[in-house]
Amino acid sequence: MVGGSTLPRRALGRRLRELRTKAKKSQLAAGLAIEVSKQGIGRLEVGQVVRISTAQFRDLLDFYGADEDAKTEVLGLLQEVKAAKGDSSSGWWRAYADVVNPHFDHFMSLEQACRRMTTFQLTLLPGLLQTPAYRRWLVATADPAMSAVDVERRLELAARRQRRLVEDPDFSLEVLLSESVLRHQVGGREVMSEQSQHLVEIGRLPNVSIRVIPFDAGGHLGLVVQSFTLFDFPPLHASRMAEPPVVFVEGFTGALFLEDDSVIERHKAALASLRQVALSEDDTRVLVQDIAEEYAA
Structure with missing residues (x-):
């Protein structure tokens, strides 16, 4: 998957790939049918931006022998792609593209579009939970040459991301943390006291x-799986189906x-296993509060 794709574009590409496969057509044949390169069809099918007119989409659907329902669905998705492109509120994070990793654009596209985010972290807190002081230490450690101005922009980006937790009641965040995340003294005891x-x-x-998964839970699957984040999405209007x-x-x-189904299922199974060994939310608060007091002492 490539940076910057949107949910409607991913859904559009996936549906076109299904129709091409069902029609037993190659990407080369599809491209020749509408005067687009084989690579262009490939990019289209994985949700990347490809300059193709609505007329070319119609010709492609005819080439695939799509029925009227399929045509209506695909053209509806195409309209959602265009609407998402024209939404001035989307992609606000791209103003910070010069101070983040190349993959971050796609990560933010997913984070902003998802309805639920579930993350397991083995060593560090996820960005949505980090205090400015915690984040500042991470930025300075990862890129000590970054200018003070750009460091502040990274902190501003983090703060804007975190607003969604309080401004969007339809968005939910589930975090499973190894106790080691709380014990690593990122930025020192004072920073960790505030962070806790x-x-x-x-x-x-x-x-x-x-x-939190406490140390006394013993060995658990997270030690093998390592840190990861699962994004779950709401249904798209045109397809009325949940985005994978x-x-x-x-x-x-x-x-x-x-995005492979089997890979997704293995990670979901890992989360189910981790939930079984994690403390309850109430017990987690007690542990975190105790740790905060230890740091403050």
Whole structure:
């Protein structure tokens, strides 16, 4: 999956791929039928931007032998793609593109479009829960050469992302944390004391669930799976079907966006296993509060 794609564009590409496969047509043949390269058809099918007119879409649907219902669905998705492109409120995060990783545009597209975000973190807090001081230390450590101005822009971006937790009641966040996340002294004891208190407070929001997997839970699947985030999406209007989930896995120099059904199911099973060994929300608050007081002592 490539940065910047939108949910309607992903759905459009997936539906066109299904119709092409059903028609037993190759990407090369499809491209020749509407005077687009084979690579262009490939990019279209994975949700990337390709300059194709509505007339060409109609010709492509005719080439695939699509029935009227399929044509209506695809053209409806096409209208959603155009509407998303013209929405001046979308893509606000792109103003910060010069101070974030190349994959972050796509990550933000998913984060802003999803209805539910579930994340397991083994070493660090997810961005939506980080205090400015915690985030500042991470930025300075990852890129010590970054200018003070750009550091502040990174903090501004984080703050804008976090607004959704309180401004969008339809968005929910579930966080499963290894206790090690709370024990690593990111930025020092004072920063961690403040960060821990912040977790206690933000965990009281009705759409936020924070649960810790304590050290005394012993070995658990998360130690093997490592950190990841699952995005779940609302249905699209044109197709009336839920957009398939996406799993995000970040590394030091890159990231993966996973969409294969079997891969998604394995990560969902991992989450189910982690929930079984995690503390309740109430017990988590008690633990986090105790840790905050330890840092403040």
